[in-house]
Amino acid sequence: MKFPGGFICARHSFGALFQFSQTLAILSPMLENIDSIQQEFEQSLSSARDKKALSEVKQNFLGKKGQVSALMGQLKSLDPDERKVIGEKLHILRSTLDEKLQQRFSDIERDEVNEKLSSSWQDPSRRGSLFSRGLEDAGLHPITQILHELEDIFSRMGFEVLDGPHIEDDFHNFTALNIPEAHPARDLQDTFWFEDGKHLLRTHTSCIQIRGMKNRKPPVKYIGPGQVFRCERTDQWHDFSFFQLEGLFIDKDVSVAHLLYFAKTLFEEIFKSKVEIRTRPSYFPFVEPGLEIDMRRDGGKWVEMLGSGMIHPRVLEHLGVDSEVYSGFAFGLGVDRLLLMRHAIEDIRHLRSGDLRFVKQFSGFRAGGIPC
Amino acid sequence: MLVSANWIEDFLTSPLSETERANIGEKLTLHVAEVDGVKAHGEHLKNISVVRIEKIEPHPNADKLRLATVQLGDGSTQKVVCGAPNIQEGMRVPYAPLGTSFPNGLVLEAKKIRGVVSEGMLCSAAELEIGDDHSGILDLGQDAPLGKAMHELLEINPDLVIDIDNKAITHRPDLWGHRGIARECGALLTPEFSDPYGPIWLADIEKKLPTNESPVPVRVEPDTCCIGYFGLAVDNVRVEPSPKWMQDRLAAVGLRPINNLVDIGNYVMLEIGGPLHMFDRTKIQGSEIVIRPAKDGESLELLDESTVHLSTNDTVVADSNRALVVAGIMGGEESGISDTTSQIFIEAATWERTAIRKTSTRLGVRTDSSQRFEKGLDPHLMKTTVLRAFELVLQLCPGAKAVGKLAYDGEDLASIKTSPITCSIEKMNKLLGGEFSSAEIQKTLSKLEFGVAIDGDTLTVAVPTFRATREFEHPADVAEEVGRIRGYGNLVPAPPIAPISPIDPLPILRLERKVREFLPLHGRFLEVQTYPLVGEKLLSQMLWKETGSLVLKNPLSVEQDRMRPSLVPSLLSAIRENAKNFDKFRIFEVARSYHPSSGEEQYARESREVIIGVYEADGSDPFRPVIDTLEPLFEFLGAPAQCVATSEKVPHPLLPLDWEGRHPFATRTFTAYGKCLGEAAEIHPSLLRSLKIKGRLAIGLINLDAIAERSGSEKSHYQPLSRFPSSSFDCTVVMQPKDELESLMSALRKFKEKEVLDRKIVTEFCPTPEERYVTVRLHFGSSTETLSGERLKALEDSVLKHLDKNGYPLKTG
Known part of the structure; x- marks a missing residue:
């Protein structure tokens, strides 16, 4: 057993001393003296309130002319047996008193420091966040947060992250993606065109696919996240500008079955939970077959997640890939939509309003699954 | 598009089973096209039957309610609570027993109404969904047979209406x-x-047509979008309401019945997908129907009574004198069917889809017909369309008869053929990632009316004309049919095997990430996004002279009609709005500015930049926080930028030198590699005043492209630790009040003894506005020896002398 300090030990020694003095009380009046000295010491010690009083106590008992020294002086007059017993007792008495004094001294010293500290008290609850000092939130835009999260997931799966210009030409945005002349996407209603009539604001991130392949050879896997533009009236759920994430994987013998496996893995990474997927046939000019992939968790509602498909042979040719040898899947994900779903945001236009009242609610760096 | 399950059954060898009806929405979604919803039509009427009200008693607890005892078909009686005022003893009314589910989702359950349990419900026409009247219970009259189910009484065929996403x-x-x-x-x-x-x-049906020439010959002129045009003249028709079965079918899929001829047109379109038009033949002037380009400015009043103005890009169907129909879109009011029409001319044509889409978009007129032509209809469909319409006219107007044979002009339909697709079954299986046997492939494709021939691994597919108009030409197209009919969900997902290859992140994306790490954590900045599109008004408000020449041809509004030439105007605008809500904030955006490109090859240049803003409503200094953020940020980005005075010497500034929004003094430029990497500037108080922003505001800009170009070129140089002590020397010098600390530092930097390890300013002290003292500290040391007292003294003297010579005398006294 370990004692917390000298005090308990000292009391223990006193105990032994009391026991002993009881048996020898009659034998020597000196033992009575020891008794009375220690009682007197206890009283003086408890009444000493500062360092000065304490050093007087020390002087009185342990000083050269102190009571213990006086008793020590009388040892010579005792017979050897008694001297041995009493001498030992006196020795214990002296070290015990010394120990007690030191303990008391450090107690008094701490009390004095604490006294001083209390006079210079500082409110420990005071902190910046309690004060009105303007807007102190710091952090990233929610779109940035979700993009980082998605990019990291893809990077971990070995996908490169690519990027491309917002201002595109007809070839990269349409022709190379097998979007024919008559496709509605080419209408003025959907595409922002520049005055030259040849350049436009990219309507999807699929053009990144085309540019990405220029200095690459299969096998490749990369994603292109980014901002896209549609010439459409805005409302609560539609903005003329939003973020997409497009990706592709080209190699020999890549199949729809691979796409399904990939999609499920991707969703489980995003939502950090088991998901079920289902597919619906769909039409995108740049894939064949084309399919939409929906997912749900715990038997809940199906949520539309991914437009996808096997890259159209004609697009592969535009990418400079031999469609006889290679195949690949491509997919696109609506980043804004995922974000609105995650936070139940009621109006997409908040995202690019520059309004700090909106952005500050996402301050800090949050992680975790997307509830839906 | 709404589709009726009953109607579908016209084309099936046997009716759909209950289970198939229940699952048809999901089946179509998973294998064909997304279904938005499936609605049972009239199904509830099977449960609701005719009853007679035997007795009416007051409700014990409610004045407005009554208790009606009704007799059912089987003679039993039930007691129902009823609130309708029109019920009378002896009346025959529709009664819904407990458990009936209504189309609105309501399921009748036994529950107390003001203390009395109602054993069912008496229904109004609105509740039956057969009319709008909900004022009282539907009185079925004394002839209604007791116990007869309502769908039989009303002759309504319960149906399932499937809403397919267009x-x-x-x-x-x-x-x-x-x-x-x-x-x-x-x-x-x-x-x-x-x-x-x-x-x-x-x-x-063709045998029923006369063989003589049509009274209305048809002629297709060049430069139209007509692929082919059939016309058939029919006499002795009578315009009257169409029969109930036709009206019901049209109503079920959301079309209002009008008269037999109009209804036939709609019916055929919904049945086989081919739009048609009917003329009152007496209104056709001259001797023929001509399909010709519209004349510039030619106008036509359409069936919906609107008037359109056409151009030579549009095609019209005309008689000898005037346009009668905007091809593929809508017919004219004047030549259309009227109540007195007895001679008709039925048109079924095919038009080039692109042209129809363009005209329809330009005129702002979209119809069921244009919607179909835009998709690219099978040219072989039009003959079926005109003959099916003829068949229905004969059926609905028994006296009707065709006059002359089918008139036709256009491409030779027999020559429109599709080329077969040859594919390898093995490759198809590899693309789908499944095991599709040749038997399954053959069965699936045949059912979809593809011609199939299989020889070993080689599959030859003949594409039916109704699928060929939309580029059905690759083995992948065939694979899609095979895959979707089985259902991709029935494939076994398999992990792709990909080679390991290292990934080199794009320098620019890495830099953007680092900026986004640094600013919130080290500067407590909050990121925003603003639109890359701006308008001239915003630019001029922000005193921006470069008006942005990348202008959109079709902007949504003048406020957002051009690409932003700088991030500054949009951020200032965001700050102005936020200053209404917050007294102090730090804001940043990582985005692009857009510039017309000088080179021939490139149309535009996109510059990747960072902009930061520090706003202080109370007038505290915002400029220093901007500088103190940018300087370490450059270091973090690995770009050791020099903070220098803003001047015309620095090329390609991010803030134009003549920008009047810039504070005359509180501005600084960061340079490296001979380029402008960044700028910091307080915003001119006059601009703030005009924007009604109180307090002070400063911004900073970084050109990320310039840093990305040099990315990775900086390396740190390690110096072995010196074993010898260094010593420091402080001295206080006199400085002019308006002199820059930077000049003092640059003077110190010019003191180039090799023992100088470091030099910094320690404190600055201005006892009066005229007096300014600055204490500087230098560290002296050597890696090879402990500097002697004499050497240190010599160094100190020489520093003082150097400073004195540069205009910084030692403070005396």
């Missing part, structure tokens, strides 16, 4: 009618598809 079938012109949907059902469900309008039918 966007999901834009690539499938063949699915814009019941026949096409039925064909898919035949491939997915137990009943087989059976086409009543096949070649035998065609031949039969």
Whole structure:
């Protein structure tokens, strides 16, 4: 057993001393003296309130002319047996008193420091966040947060992250993606065109696919996240500008079955939970077959997640890939939509309003699954 | 598009089973096209039957309610609570027993109404969903047989109405009618598809036509969008309401019945997907129908009574004098069917889809007809369309008869053929990632009416004309049919095997990440996004002279009609709005500015930049926080930028030198590699005043492209630790109040003794506005020896002398 300090030990020694003095009380009046000295010491010690009083106590008992020294002086007059017993007792008495004094001294010293500290008290609850000092939130835009999260997931799966210009030409945005002349996407209603009539604001991130392949050879896997533009009236759920994430994987013998496996893995990474997927046939000019992939968790509602498909042979040719040898899947994900779903945001236009009242609610760096 | 399950059954060998009806929405979604919803039509009427009210008693607890005892068909009675004022003893009314589910989702349950349990419900016309009247219980009259189910009494065939998402079938012109949907059902469900309008039918019906020339010959002029045009003249028709079965079918899929001829047109379109038009033949002037380009400025009043103005890009169907129809879109009011029409001319044509889309978009007129033509209809469909319409006219107007044979002009239909696709079954299986046997492939494709020949691994597929108008030419197209009919969900997901390859992140994306790490954590900045599109008004408000020459041809508004030439105006605008809500904030955006490119090859240059803003409503200094953020940020980005005075010497500034929004003094430029990497500037108080922003504001800009170009070129140089002590020397010098600390530092930097390890300013002290003292500290040391007292003294003297010479004398006294 370990004692917390000298005090308990000292009391223990006193105990032994009391026991002993009881048996020898009659034998020597000196033992009575020891008794009375220690009682007197206890009283003086408890009444000493500062360092000065304490050093007087020390002087009185342990000083050269102190009571213990006086008793020590009388040892010579005792017979050897008694001297041995009493001498030992006196020795214990002296070290015990010394120990007690030191303990008391450090107690008094701490009390004095604490006294001083209390006079210079500082409110420990005071902190910046309690004060009105303007807007102190710091952090990233929610779109940035979700993009980082998605990019990291893809990077971990070995996908490169690519990027491309917002201002595109007809070839990269349409022709190379097998979007024919008559496709509605080419209408003025959907595409922002520049005055030259040849350049436009990219309507999807699929053009990144085309540019990405220029200095690459299969096998490749990369994603292109980014901002896209549609010439459409805005409302609560539609903005003329939003973020997409497009990706592709080209190699020999890549199949729809691979796409399904990939999609499920991707969703489980995003939502950090088991998901079920289902597919619906769909039409995108740049894939064949084309399919939409929906997912749900715990038997809940199906949520539309991914437009996808096997890259159209004609697009592969535009990418400079031999469609006889290679195949690949491509997919696109609506980043804004995922974000609105995650936070139940009621109006997409908040995202690019520059309004700090909106952005500050996402301050800090949050992680975790997307509830839906 | 709404589709009726009953109508689909016209094209199936047997009716759909209950289970198939229940699952048809999901089946179509998973294998064909997304279904937005499935609604039972009239199903509830099977449960509701005719009863007679035997007795009416007051409700014990409510004045407005009464208790009606009704007698059912089987003689039993029930007591129902009823609030309608019109009920009377002896009345025959519709009664819904407990458990009936209504189309609105309501399921009748036994529950107390003001203390009395109602054993069912008496219904109004509105509750039956057969009318709008909800004022009282529907009085069925004394002839209604007791116990008769309502669907029988009202002759309503319970149906299932399937709402197919139009966007999901834009690539499938063949699915814009019941026949096409039925064909898919035949491939997915137990009943087989059976086409009543096949070649035998065609031949039969054609036999009913006279062989003499049509009274209205048809002529297609060049430069029109017409692929082919059929016309048929029919006499002795009578315009009257169409029969109930036709009206019911049209109503079920959301079309209002009008009269027999108009209804036939709609019916045929919904049935087989081919739009048609009917003229009152007496209104056709001259001797022929001409399909010709519209004349510039030619106008036509349409059936919906609107007037359109046409151009030579549009095609019209005209008589000898005037345009009668905007091709593929809508007919004219004047030549259309009226109540007195007895001679008609039925048109069924095919038009080039692009042209129809362009005209329809330009005129702002979209119709069921244009919607179908835009998808690219099968040219072979028009003959079936005109003959099916003729058949229905004969059926509905028994006295009607064709006058002359079918008139036709246009491409030679026999020459429109599709080329077969040859594919390898093995490759198809590899693309799908499944094991599709040749038997399964053959069965699936045949059911979809593809011609199939299999020879070993080689599959040869003949594409039916109704699928060929939309680029059905690759083995992948065939694979899609095979894959979707089985269902991709029935494939076993398999992990792709990919080679390991290292990934080199794009320098610019890495830099953007680092900026986004640094600013919130080290500067407590909050990121925003603003639109890359701006307007001239915003630019001029922000005193921005470069007006942005990348202007959109079709902007949504003048406020957002051009690409931003700088991030500054939009951020200032965001700050102005936020200053209404917050007294102090730090804001940043990582985005692009857009510039017309000088080179021939490139149309535009996109510059990747960072902009930061520090706003202090109370007038505290915002400029220093900007500088103190940018300097370490450059270091973090690995770009050791020099903070120098802003001047015309620095090329390609991010803030134009003559920008009047810039504070005259509180501004600084960061340079490296001879380029402008960044700028910091307080905003001029006059600009703030005009923007009604109180307090002070400063911004900073970084050109990320310039840093990305040099990315990775900086390396740190390690110096072995010196074993010898260094010593420091402080001295206080006199400085002019308006002199820059930077000049003092640059003077110190010019003191180039090799023992100088470091030099910094320690404190600055201004006892009066005229007096300024600055204490500087230098560290001296050597890696090879401990500097002697004499050497240190010499160094100190020489520093003081150097400073004195540069205009910084030692402070005396």
